[in-house]
Amino acid sequence: xxxxxxxxxxxxxxxxxxxxxxxxxxxxxxxxxxxxxxxxxxxxxxxxxxxxxxxxxxxxxxxxxxxxxxxxxxxxxxxxxxxxxxxxxxxxxxxxxxxxxxxxxxxxxxxxxxxxxxxxxxxxxxxxxxxxxxxxxxxx
Amino acid sequence: xxxxxxxxxxxxxxxxxxxxxxxxxxxxxxxxxxxxxxxxxxxxxxxxxxxxxxxxxxxxxxxxxxxxxxxxxxxxxxxxxxxxxxxxxxxxxxxxxxxxxxxxxxxxxxxxxxxxxxxxxxxxxxxxxxxxxxxxxxxxxxxxxxxxxxxxxxxxxxxxxxxxxxxxxxxxxxxxxxxxxxxxxxxxxxxxxxxxxxxxxxxxxxxxxxxxxxxxxxxxxxxxxxxxxxxxxxxxxxxxxxxxxxxxxxxxxxxxxxxxxxxxxxxxxxxxxxxxxxxxxxxxxxxxxxxxxxxxxxxxxxxxxxxxxxxxxxxxxxxxxxxxxxxxxxxxxxxxxxxxxxxxxxxxxxxxxxxxxxxxxxxxxxxxxxxxxxxxxxxxxxxxxxxxxxxxxxxxxxxxxxxxxx
Numbered sequence: 001x002x003x004x005x006x007x008x009x010x011x012x013x014x015x016x017x018x019x020x021x022x023x024x025x026x027x028x029x030x031x032x033x034x035x036x037x038x039x040x041x042x043x044x045x046x047x048x049x050x051x052x053x054x055x056x057x058x059x060x061x062x063x064x065x066x067x068x069x070x071x072x073x074x075x076x077x078x079x080x081x082x083x084x085x086x087x088x089x090x091x092x093x094x095x096x097x098x099x100x101x102x103x104x105x106x107x108x109x110x111x112x113x114x115x116x117x118x119x120x121x122x123x124x125x126x127x128x129x130x131x132x133x134x135x136x137x138x139x140x
Numbered sequence: 141x142x143x144x145x146x147x148x149x150x151x152x153x154x155x156x157x158x159x160x161x162x163x164x165x166x167x168x169x170x171x172x173x174x175x176x177x178x179x180x181x182x183x184x185x186x187x188x189x190x191x192x193x194x195x196x197x198x199x200x201x202x203x204x205x206x207x208x209x210x211x212x213x214x215x216x217x218x219x220x221x222x223x224x225x226x227x228x229x230x231x232x233x234x235x236x237x238x239x240x241x242x243x244x245x246x247x248x249x250x251x252x253x254x255x256x257x258x259x260x261x262x263x264x265x266x267x268x269x270x271x272x273x274x275x276x277x278x279x280x281x282x283x284x285x286x287x288x289x290x291x292x293x294x295x296x297x298x299x300x301x302x303x304x305x306x307x308x309x310x311x312x313x314x315x316x317x318x319x320x321x322x323x324x325x326x327x328x329x330x331x332x333x334x335x336x337x338x339x340x341x342x343x344x345x346x347x348x349x350x351x352x353x354x355x356x357x358x359x360x361x362x363x364x365x366x367x368x369x370x371x372x373x374x375x376x377x378x379x380x381x382x383x384x385x386x387x388x389x390x391x392x393x394x395x396x397x398x399x400x401x402x403x404x405x406x407x408x409x410x411x412x413x414x415x416x417x418x419x420x421x422x423x424x425x426x427x428x429x430x431x432x433x434x435x436x437x438x439x440x441x442x443x444x445x446x447x448x449x450x451x452x453x454x455x456x457x458x459x460x461x462x463x464x465x466x467x468x469x470x471x472x473x474x475x476x477x478x479x480x481x482x483x484x485x486x487x488x489x490x491x492x493x494x495x496x497x498x499x500x501x502x503x504x505x506x507x508x509x510x511x512x513x514x515x516x517x518x519x520x521x522x523x524x525x526x527x528x529x530x531x532x533x534x535x536x537x538x539x540x541x542x543x544x545x546x
Contacts, residue, residue, distance in 0.1 A: 020493040052485040052501045074483035
């Protein structure tokens with residue numbers, strides 16, 4: 001599936017819930033299912049600083065693709081991390097560069113993206129793009 | 141006590157809002173309060189009836205704006221019982237008031253090696269301006285620590301003060317813990333040793349009666365937007381003897397008496413500290429907020445909010461694993477808490493979706509978070525329009541959130 005298709009899928013999954021509490025219930029479920037990040041990565045080196053919760057993001061490259069791992073100390077943010085990883089992990093750098101990560105806005109979760117005092121999600125998206133751009137340069 | 145809560149709530153149409161299909165319960169009053177009709181109407185009236193720039197032109201519009209603007213200065217002075225309206229300076233808000241003192245008082249009185257005592261429970265706004273000042277001047281910040289229940293260790297003040305101590309900066313009420321600090325006693329201790337005191341009253345003036353002469357405060361700052369007034373207006377009270385000695389904060393129109401390219405002479409206080417066109421419409425509508433608080437009475441408000449505080453504290457304590465930060469016997473309507481194994485951010489998000497507006501995070505008080513070794517708290521803060529029913533709604537929403545997160 002393409003990045004675009006996965007984003008469409010996610011938006012559809014959330015549209016099944018009318019109530020905001022249920023949408024967040026689903027996010028919590030995804031957060032609880034997210035594989036725990038190895039504590040060796042929970043260091044300042046991988047920390048994306050947000051105002052309200054801490055997020056760690058790790059990237060590694062195998063066979064030309066970037067694989068991401070991540071976690072947060074807040075379970076709702078963990079759910080958001082899970083969604084992001086589902087969209088961008090295991091992709092070629094160019095795919096990430098060429099695609100807009102619009103599903104967050106589509107879900108109505110834009111409040112998470114306020115440029116200051118956010119939960120680090122915007123910073124996380126930026127970091128993912130930086131990895132993609134960097135790896136893409138290394139390839140060429 | 142006569143406290144007509146229905147009448148008061150009717151002054152605030154915004155309280156009838158529904159968000160996410162749930163009735164709004166606004167419990168983030170320590171961040172900012174909602175605005176009553178009186179303030180909104182005053183704001184509209186100025187623009188419709190008599191708007192003009194103040195203190196300058198000799199025409200009807202400007203005259204009337206000037207006299208209303210100056211009337212609010214008097215009103216603000218009376219509100220905190222300043223001895224003269226000359227001691228009332230209008231600013232953008234508490235933060236600017238603090239920066240003004242740090243800049244002007246600091247310029248005049250702080251020398252290399254001097255010390256400023258700042259408490260551990262301050263908002264960043266009452267830390268950073270002093271830090272910038274100490275960097276400029278080669279001076280030093282000395283921390284006044286708190287105790288586990290969230291009270292200042294005021295007994296340490298005599299030890300902390302020495303010949304180099306030039307100022308103590310303390311908040312009247314903590315924005316995180318709700319602790320009402322014994323500022324009168326602190327000021328007495330400081331003055332006995334010749335040290336002036338700056339009081340951050342941003343979380344106090346809307347909750348309890350304040351008398352700056354009785355406190356004998358040297359400086360006292362607060363913001364209109366936290367007391368049902370408009371945004372962008374703040375007050376700095378300063379004793380005349382300090383204000384007279386302090387150099388201007390910013391240069392511009394209004395604050396001058398005569399300008400030549402060689403030399404400028406400055407206006408009298410308070411105008412010396414008010415460069416440029418001030419927030420005229422904001423200040424004038426702020427008058428309506430002061431009127432409302434005065435009409436209801438700060439003592440009545442304090443009693444009403446205290447009953448909310450006690451009720452909410454009791455209810456919250458019944459939740460398993462819930463820990464309240466700040467358990468002083470003297471508290472204003474602020475409760476900070478965490479629930480075991482739940483991140484405050486998660487709680488805040490779910491409460492929001494239940495229609496409850498409150499704050500989760502570090503509340504711009506990192507040193508305090510460090511003291512308790514926590515990433516943040518959930519904070520409930522009351523205003524005069526909150527009710528027991530709203531606390532019940534909060535409790536129901538909390539129960540549901542905890543169930544989802546456990």
